[in-house]
Amino acid sequence: MRGILVTLSVLFAVYTVLVYGVGDRLDTDRANSGIRSGMRVWQERNCQSCHQLYGLGGYMGPDLTNVASLREEPRIRTFIRYGTGRMPALAVSDVEMDHLIAFLKWVDRSGTSKVPPETVHWTGTYLINEH
Ligand code: HEC
Incomplete structure (x- = not known):
């Protein structure tokens, strides 16, 4: 009985260190202030009304989750500066444009929006580095 309790306590401690220690350090790609400004431009100009990120948003334009790559x-x-016949030209300043690009690159690094069916493992997981 005592052995089980000691084993569980040790496992709990190891698990806690792994989840809150190592896990936290892996998440290093936090948004800096430029990226956050880019997200604000994205919201203020309402890009989401026509574009999707991870499939969510309007459907007039394409999904932009991975447009940066x-x-x-x-x-x-x-496209953003001059628009096209179908996308309006959005008068963003040079600084806003740089921030928007930084934001789109950051979103791109966060994952892949369209998962090709052949890359999905039978467990349902998907490894970005596998293709
Ligand atoms: C009124 C709808 C609308 C809004 C608002 C809009 N877009 Fe678009 N966007 C489009 C459409 C439609 C296309 C496709 C245009 C084409 O192919 O002629 C497009 C294309 C693009 C492309 C090129 C995508 C590719 O695969 O080549 C980028 C990048 C883009 N938009 C970024 C943005 C950003 C950033 C914003 C906000 C600042 C924005 N758009 C706001 C409709 C919109």
């Missing part, structure tokens, strides 16, 4: 940066800047 799918498209060249100059193309992204040109």
Whole structure:
């Protein structure tokens, strides 16, 4: 009986250190102030009304979760600055544009919005580095 209690206590301590110690340190990609400003521009200009992040948002334009790795940066800047026939030109300042780009890159690093079915493991997990 005592052995079980001691074992459980030790496991609890190890688990706690792993979850709150190591786990916390792995999460190093916190949003700096530029990225947070970019998110504010994203919200103020209502990009979400036409675009999705992780599939959530309007459906007039494409999902932009991974646009930073799918498209060249100059193309992204040109779309935002000049618009197209279907997307309006959004008068963002140069600084706001830099912050928006930083925000889109940060979102891109956070994961993949469209998971190709062949990369899903039978356990239901998906490893980004596997492809
Ligand atoms: C009124 C709807 C609308 C709003 C608001 C809007 N967009 Fe778009 N956006 C579009 C459409 C539609 C397209 C596709 C245009 C095309 O292919 O001609 C697009 C395309 C883009 C692209 C290029 C995507 C690609 O795969 O090449 C980027 C980047 C982009 N938008 C960023 C933004 C950002 C950032 C904002 C907010 C500052 C924004 N958009 C606001 C409708 C919108």
